[in-house]
Amino acid sequence: MARQRKRTRDEWVAASFAALAEGGIDAVRVERLARTLGVTKGSFYWHFTDRAALVTAMLDAWETGGTRDVIARVDAHGGDAGARLRQLCRVTSRDGELTAELALRDWARRDADVAMRVQRVDDVRMAYIRALFEELFPNAEDIEARSMLLYSLLIGNDFIVARHGRRGRARVLKDAVELLLAQA
Amino acid sequence: MARQRKRTRDEWVAASFAALAEGGIDAVRVERLARTLGVTKGSFYWHFTDRAALVTAMLDAWETGGTRDVIARVDAHGGDAGARLRQLCRVTSRDGELTAELALRDWARRDADVAMRVQRVDDVRMAYIRALFEELFPNAEDIEARSMLLYSLLIGNDFIVARHGRRGRARVLKDAVELLLAQA
DNA sequence: GGTTTTCCATACGCAACCGTATGGACGAGG
DNA sequence: CCTCGTCCATACGGTTGCGTATGGAAAACC
Structure with a gap:
């Protein structure tokens, strides 16, 4: 688990599927995903304009x-x-x-x-x-x-x-x- | 649509299924259901101890x-x-x-x-x-x-x-x- | 080495919910 | 008529989540 510095858009999508599988659509939340990825919302809203954009990518x-x-x-x-x-x-x-x-x-x-x-x-x-x-x-x-x-x-x-x-x-x-x- | 005064437990359950069909599980919310039933949360928490109790009834x-x-x-x-x-x-x-x-x-x-x-x-x-x-x-x-x-x-x-x-x-x-x- | 771009942290306002506490309206029963 | 139980309104505190604004660190570029 090397602490990488930059997250990619695909990592967010992958984490979203993992969260979906584990906790349902209710678990696909920006701040929660950020925690599992070891970053904050700031990262998310740089890669995506919206939560809807994440869902579209999924x-x-x-x-x-x-x-x-x-x-x-x-x-x-x-x-x-x-x-x-x-x-x-x-x-x-x-x-x-x-x-x-x-x-x-x-x-x-x-x-x-x-x-x-x-x-x-x-x-x-x-x-x-x-x-x-x-x-x-x-x-x-x-x-x-x-x-x-x-x-x-x-x-x-x-x-x-x-x-x-x-x-x-x-x-x-x-x-x-x-x-x-x-x-x- | 005669404005009835009292709601029954079953009415809450029926409204919950309607909300589930229309908006998914995210739509099955206490205050939202209360609005569609023309009452407030106070009614809900008299009929049910919990939101979980409602789901169990469903x-x-x-x-x-x-x-x-x-x-x-x-x-x-x-x-x-x-x-x-x-x-x-x-x-x-x-x-x-x-x-x-x-x-x-x-x-x-x-x-x-x-x-x-x-x-x-x-x-x-x-x-x-x-x-x-x-x-x-x-x-x-x-x-x-x-x-x-x-x-x-x-x-x-x-x-x-x-x-x-x-x-x-x-x-x-x-x-x-x-x-x-x-x-x- | 200074500047620009990339990527993220922090902090904030706002809205939606949950659950509780408390009081009030209204009918039933005596 | 008075009381008591039923059913609901209102108000409150606390949490969670969205989206924005702004600044900063680190790398890329020249």
Whole structure:
């Protein structure tokens, strides 16, 4: 933890995500972040005009990190459509991968700008999933249903905390994916 | 809007949910709620010891409203397992049915008590869905996978804002449910 | 080495909340 | 009619957070 002298804009954004994950949006406060970064508000208001500007920067980071980065990681693994869908499942089910999702989707219900961003993210993710399913199935409506089911599963896997008896979540998740990949 | 003289505890809770839906958890503030109810804080602190007590009352209401009430509405409609699952889908996809879900699930990540409540709700819902699928399929693992997929779909239908080209969400939702109800 | 730019500390005013304390209006019960 | 319990208004102190203003240290530049 070498006491560096200068903070960058990205450090503020990173600290904001950490605070969001730990304490919710209520924890993303200028003075609190300043303390964790070892500086004061003066630093913040030099890098950002506003608290709103910080939030905008967070949204930007989430938008690319939650689409392009994930897709790149999946594609880097290679394989055919089925392998990629399984890999997508593994990547997104990693713990802490979707820490900001809930807060942002909740916020999107009340803020038009945030809603637009979430829609963009959802469209990109669905397009990726849809393209993979298109390599496996012929019927467009079937493809759309399976894509929606898989995307919902990835979201639900993180948002739902139900127990599954003796079976673990990982096993259920795997079974569900295989069900979606199975030919009707 | 007859200016009533006395407020009940439930009115405060109802106003809290309205505020939560409109402005997020940040809008659930004592003095703000008092204004919308046409009273002052004095009233609040007579009905509740604390802001935390209000939140607890909200959680209680959500817990029963999001499980027993929904299940009762579905069962009241009657029909076999397949019909009930389709009805469950219709009931939960009504707008505004899950306004508190996102905020609560987000909160559950950081508060052990809230997490326990969400888990109870998820367990009850999953048990209901599972029981219905058990009437349709023989394999336990298959049942669990389909149950998780359906529950995820119901959640995802509300949380995901992706577009589906010419097909509307309602149509995709219906196709997805039929896919889950179809024999392998 | 002096000047300018970069980055941050300090101090201030202001608003929003929380929770408490206290008194008052109003109806119920005797 | 008087009292008592119910329900709320008002006033207060304390905290937290935002945004601004201003000065200062340290580095970059010439």
